[in-house]
Structures are given as structure tokens and as C-alpha cells.
Amino acid sequence: MTRQTPYDIAAVRALFPALAAGTAHFDGPGGTQTPRPVIDAVADAMARPLSNRGRTTPGERNADALVTGARAALGDLLGADPAGIVFGRSATQLTYDMSRTLARTWAPGDEVVVTRLDHDSNIRPWIQAAAQAGATVRWADFDPATGELGADVIRALLSERTRLVALTAASNLIGTRPAVAEIAELVHAAGALLYVDGVHHAAHSLVDLEGLGADFYVCSPYKFLGPHHGVLAARPELLETLHPDKLLPSTDAVPERFELGTLPYEFLAGTTAAIDFLAGLDPAATGTRRERLAASYAALEAHEDTLRAQMDKGLAALDGITVHSRADNRTPTLLLTFENHDTADAYAFLAAPERLVHAPSGSFYAVEASRHLGLGDTGGLRVGLAPYNDSTDVDRLLTGLSDFLTR
Known part of the structure; x- marks a missing residue:
């Protein structure tokens, strides 16, 4: 018997009222959007x-x-x-x-x-x-x-x-x-x-x-x-x-x-x-809540790994970007800086009404890490995934960054 697909991103996204505004949210590390059952x-x-x-x-x-x-x-x-x-x-x-x-x-x-x-x-x-x-x-x-x-x-x-x-x-x-x-x-x-x-x-x-x-x-x-x-x-x-x-x-x-x-x-x-809600991200999961959470987190990590690979491939194709997130074991959160471009400008460019991509710029209170990276207190553009992100979001991000760097 074929096991049910563990992660239905369309069904997940449908439960987040905030997504109806049209923004592609990459600001999850600063705080996620809220699903209807929580509201x-x-x-x-x-x-x-x-x-x-x-x-x-x-x-x-x-x-x-x-x-x-x-x-x-x-x-x-x-x-x-x-x-x-x-x-x-x-x-x-x-x-x-x-x-x-x-x-x-x-x-x-x-x-x-x-x-x-x-x-x-x-x-x-x-x-x-x-x-x-x-x-x-x-x-x-x-x-x-x-x-x-x-x-x-x-x-x-x-x-x-x-x-x-x-x-x-x-x-x-x-x-x-x-x-x-x-x-x-x-x-x-x-x-x-x-x-x-x-x-x-x-x-x-x-x-x-x-x-x-x-x-x-x-x-x-x-x-x-x-x-x-x-x-x-x-x-x-x-x-x-x-x-x-x-x-x-x-x-x-x-x-x-x-x-x-x-x-x-x-x-x-x-x-x-x-x-x-997290325990239900894998609709095929059964057992105790802890067991369902384990299955759902496994499904979530697989989903986020796929999107991170899409981001990594797309970013590698763009000139003038430095990715500071390089550890072998890491979350799907990337810090970017650009040659000859300010990350605060990138943040504003992406957030414009015609793009509605939210990837904020800063050090995000990790000021010692930012300084140790040689970025001072300014930091960089942070791109982080959350359970509701999909491949279309990533495409919008990559297109926006490409347009920003070549405008």
C-alpha cells in the first residue's frame, strides 16, 4: 500500500489567512505567520x-x-x-x-x-x-x-x-x-x-x-x-x-x-x-502526539531541504552574492550580502508592492555573530523558510534578487 504524501503544501498554505495578502514571507526566523486553528x-x-x-x-x-x-x-x-x-x-x-x-x-x-x-x-x-x-x-x-x-x-x-x-x-x-x-x-x-x-x-x-x-x-x-x-x-x-x-x-x-x-x-x-497543527503536517502520521510530531517534523525538514536546495542553486547562478550560511548542519536560513549593493536597499526593493517578497535586512540581535563575520552591526539580508513557503515563493525571491542586482 502506498503511503499518503506526507507534506501537502497547498493544504498547509490554505490555513494561513495572512498569505491571502500575497506576500512571499521569508521572515519566519523573526516570527511566523499564524494558522487559522491557532487564531x-x-x-x-x-x-x-x-x-x-x-x-x-x-x-x-x-x-x-x-x-x-x-x-x-x-x-x-x-x-x-x-x-x-x-x-x-x-x-x-x-x-x-x-x-x-x-x-x-x-x-x-x-x-x-x-x-x-x-x-x-x-x-x-x-x-x-x-x-x-x-x-x-x-x-x-x-x-x-x-x-x-x-x-x-x-x-x-x-x-x-x-x-x-x-x-x-x-x-x-x-x-x-x-x-x-x-x-x-x-x-x-x-x-x-x-x-x-x-x-x-x-x-x-x-x-x-x-x-x-x-x-x-x-x-x-x-x-x-x-x-x-x-x-x-x-x-x-x-x-x-x-x-x-x-x-x-x-x-x-x-x-x-x-x-x-x-x-x-x-x-x-x-x-x-x-x-x-505541527503534529498534523504529516497527514499520514498516527500514534501519540509526540510520535506524530516526529513524523511531521521529518516531513517538514524534507520539504524545507527541497526548497533550500532550490534557493542554493538559484543563488549560485547570480553574480555578486555572498552566502554566509555554510555550516554542514544548518537550518534553512541564509544570510546574504551583495557586491556594491546595500542589503537594506535589497530589502526595500523586494518588499515593493509589485514584488511583495519579505526578506528583511539586519543583524537581528545576533550582533556578535554579525561583527565576527565582518559585517559590523549592519548584518545582511536574511532569508528564512517556514512551513508555509513553497517553490513559487522561492522563484519570486530569486527573480526579485536577479532584478535587484541587474537593474
Whole structure:
């Protein structure tokens, strides 16, 4: 029996109302468009009774169900214990909060490792926390020619005084996916913790918290079709050892002790819907939600690999373009610069009404990576794929770039 085609891009695109405006979106690394089931889930949550969590009134029960449902969905998405899922306003906010909490355990002479491949939200909080504790910051550099950040680079920086390594699972600027699991073994052998920024990674790869070896993993649902908020995943027993600042009457239970104020219940409903949507990208997938997510991510990666190959071939045929995304293992996110042309001009040219191609220009808060590539704070033109992109989008992008370079 022939298995059903795993990825029906036309059916996927039909569920994104924003695509009706006609824009070819390559801005997914900065935030994806929203499918109808997510929109409906947010609206439905707000249309029903809602109040602070509890078990007495309908509003209390609805709020509690939305929170526990979202924790369960994210547990399936990240291969994590739902009891270790923490919600926050953003990944940046969660990282700042965790950096302040962890820094209380550091002393002068302790060391923290950060990388130049990372988004600044996984660099600056650690630098600032280290300064307050009197700890030393050590920098891991990637190879600007290849975009690679090898485990040997991290190994050379570890010592008995290393307390934490902050590492991206995928660069939001050039797509590089370091060998996180291999690096985690080195970090743990040194007696340190590994804090992983998975904001870009979770949009393209099925996450396995234990398999990665991450002690902490942060992501943002709006990068994988959901609403705007942040998520941190960790082992509950690790969270139990940490004591953040909190209000006196607020619970000390894990994970709630890390969540400040009332949660955005309607956004949690949307996040659950986004994960269920991702689990349905392979219509032939069966089994648990985690099993369906595994099949759907495999289908998504195959789809994105096909489109990336189309982009790579088309870009290679154009003169005057430098592609800075060269790592062997990377997401379908490319950073481009042009000879004798400003990438901000390319961004505006592509976005014009007669083209409606959205590929933004900048460093996208990965300022250390941009500088290390020799691009200063300006960066380049970032082209990133999302589940709703198709080959027609890629054709429009390539045609637009060709016209820009030859106008």
C-alpha cells in the first residue's frame, strides 16, 4: 500500500489567512505567520469564562486546563517533563530571570562561557550576571569562513571553575546547528550547566531535551506558528534547587515559582493549537502526539531541504552574492550580502508592492555573530523558510534578487 504524501503544501498554505495578502514571507526566523486553528484557539479561550486558576468556578477550571494543556503540549514538543515547563513573556525575559537566579550561586573567579554565534539574549544576560557576581566571561568563537562552532572550541575553554555554558542550538543569523549533545557531555564532565537557546532551533527540528543534554532550553512559540510568549524547559528536580525572587503570597511550587504574575491563558491555548497543527503536517502520521510530531517534523525538514536546495542553486547562478550560511548542519536560513549593493536597499526593493517578497535586512540581535563575520552591526539580508513557503515563493525571491542586482 502506498503511503499518503506526507507534506501537502497547498493544504498547509490554505490555513494561513495572512498569505491571502500575497506576500512571499521569508521572515519566519523573526516570527511566523499564524494558522487559522491557532487564531481560533486564542479567540475561543477569550470567549469562554476565564479567571485566575482554580477548581471551583468555570472560569477557574478553564484557566487551569489551558495551563496544564499547554505544559503537556510543550512537553511533547520538547521531549521534556511538563512539570519542568516554565512560561514567561519572552525567551529574553526568561533568560534574564534565570541568569540572575543562577548568578547567586557564583563567586569571584568562577567562569561562564558564551559564544559569538548566539543571539544577544543568550549572551548579554550572562555577561551582566557574571559582572555582578565577579565571575569571568570566556568567549567561544565560530569559524567565519564556514560558520562552524566545533566542540573542540568549547572544550578548550572549560575548567574546574566553569559554572555555565550558554549555547545556541541553531543560529538565528546563519542557521548553524552546533553539536549540542557532544558539547553537553563536555560541559557536564566539567561540572557545569548548559543553557541552550532553542528559539530558532525548535522551528525546524524536533527537540529532545534529554538527548540534547541541555539543562535549560528556551524557545518562543511565535517562531513556530504560535503566539508571542516564551518557554523554558528544564528538569523539575533542577528547578527545585533554584530560588528566584518572587512575591511572598505566590506559590513556591515548581514550575510556578518562576512564573511572575498571571499567565496569558489565551496565548497558552494558541500554543497548544500550534503544536497540534505541527503534529498534523504529516497527514499520514498516527500514534501519540509526540510520535506524530516526529513524523511531521521529518516531513517538514524534507520539504524545507527541497526548497533550500532550490534557493542554493538559484543563488549560485547570480553574480555578486555572498552566502554566509555554510555550516554542514544548518537550518534553512541564509544570510546574504551583495557586491556594491546595500542589503537594506535589497530589502526595500523586494518588499515593493509589485514584488511583495519579505526578506528583511539586519543583524537581528545576533550582533556578535554579525561583527565576527565582518559585517559590523549592519548584518545582511536574511532569508528564512517556514512551513508555509513553497517553490513559487522561492522563484519570486530569486527573480526579485536577479532584478535587484541587474537593474
